[in-house]
Amino acid sequence: MTRITELPTDEVVLPGNRACAGCGIGIGLRAVTKALEGRLVLVNPASCLTVLGGMFPTSSVAVPWVNVAFPSTAAAAAGLAAGLRATGRADEMTVLAMAGDGGTSDIGIQALSGAAERNDDFIYVCYDNEAYMNTGTQRSGLTPRGARTTTTWTGKRENPKDVPRIMEAHGIPYLASTSAVFPTDVYDKVVKARSIEGLRYIHMSTPCPSGWQFDPKDTVTIGQLAVETGLVALYEVEDGAFRLTGRSASLARSGKRKPVADYIRMQGRFKGMAEEDIAAVQAWVDQRWAGYIARHEASAGESTGA
């Protein structure tokens, strides 16, 4: 695993952009673009990332950046890949699609599913800040149970979709779940994805101070807690083999997962969440975590021939 001091020092994410203070996206974007050494074309639908990228005639990220319509991200990436192949330029850059949780799990899922079934050649990063933050914190298919948004005033009643599992069901060659607050985990996964052909899907948690209602200085703490409670798991699935990585892999070894209440109580969006609802989230996380452990151990068993 790459150490933080070993990350390339070249930056394409320039200092000064329009993202909110403490936004997790910038941390993740830096790790992703470092892993691609800046040799990429970024496909971006309407989202918080668009805000970070800057308005005409300025740009805060020194890579080719193609803005696309909200539902179209994966098809747009497929078109870029096809166009680059058709014009003999496919080796010049990696096509990187980067959309939010709403753009991925809701309005963009049809195009994404089509591209995954065709195994189109690009990396898709869903940065997950768990609601439509750019339009003012409306609930998305990835908003967690209990979170208050501007369309779930008393707290969302449903658990979020499991998009990585949806993507895995397409049989794509590589998928990973990661968190922007673990930049080396992001970096290593994108480096690995870069050398694989076909559709590579990376789900990246990006804590959002304004939408989750926490102090911008706590972005990393909150993001780490999400992983330490098992709400977010760091893992990858390569050719069907599931493997926990980084902090999640150490949690699997130690068994010392923190209670989700520790994470929930730090955020204004969960204010007033009933104990039984917190318990329901805990039970949901426990069940999911048990599934991760079972798959992690099964793959480890296979790889050691046990």
Place this chain on the structure above:
Amino acid sequence: MSHAKTRVMTGNEAAAHAARLARVQVVAAYPITPQSPVVETLSEWVESGELPAEFVTVESEHSALTVCITASTVGARTFTATSANGLAYMTEQVWWAAGARLPIVMGIANRAMAAPWSVLNDQQDSMSVRDAGWVQLYCRNNQEILDTLVQAYRIAESLYVPVMVCYDGFLLSHTMMPVELPDPDTVDAFLPPYHPLTVVDPDDPRNIGPVTLADPRPDAEGVARNGYMEFRALHHRALLGALETIERVDAEYGAATGRTWGGLLWEHRLDDADVVLIAAGSLGTQLTVAADELRDEGMNVGVLGIRSYRPFPAVAARDALDGRSLALVFDKALSYGHEGPICSDIRSALQSRTGAPVVYGAICGLGGRDVSPADLADATRRAVADRAAGIVDREPDWINLHLEEDAR
């Protein structure tokens, strides 16, 4: 030395041949009746290696046009085709393609909009996106489909605007006609390779299509750059410029192949006509039959065909109609609560013009309702009688409508 070959083929096949002759590099399409055979044919040619292109079998029309948008952004010549609800489903991207100034060419096998479902022809689908900033050309026959699609790439790539080539579903898309295939060298000489305006290069990074504010803003060097409205004004200028480009490209195509299609407008026995029948697409051909019949009866009837609906050739239409007694506009589409779209545009072109004819509208052929030259001749006789009776404002004449007066 030309090696043109003539074959009997459907309009859809003619469209596929045009895309191949244009050496399209990326094709993306989703099946819909009556467009499907175009993309089936192209897919077969790509699989067999006859057409060296990428074929992306997308999961929707929205994605079909999306793939063309980004492939065109990196400099590939692109083609797609659709009909009716497929066009409606991609409408967001119809606007995007135009605003992004990408020279995409799209075939439209015109079909009625649901609900209720109809797979048959009218022109409501493409008329409904007339304001999106594409050039729209309407074809009369399969040869014109092929020739217009090849011309469309020249028009699109000279002006950086997308072009829709519209042809009537089933009436043309599935009807066999002899079509002369120009020799590939002739097309290559006519149609140089596409050079994109957009730069997609990690060594020269650009933010393509970002949020643009209402007013001009300074860039990093302090130079004022366009606001949204300036970009839109430039787009409008490009569409107006297409009035000249469409004429020129048609003439140059004529010099290369021996065939021209009238540029913006075409006419039939118009010289001394007192009554002018107007339509777009294959309906125009039927009007020529009706006009000939009426001429035999001694009426001075001619036809003005709309080839370019956007840009609308208002000045040319005005000049063509000056001094006539009656213009009768047949629309296979309707702006509900008002009138046929071509009728409105003809009225606006003639607005406040002394010596302009009285304009009547007629609605016909919706959802594939059959309309014969005899029906069109009858409608013309009714209109001529109304005109003789001094009627200036007249409700559109619905041809072959079978509806009781009190039906709801």
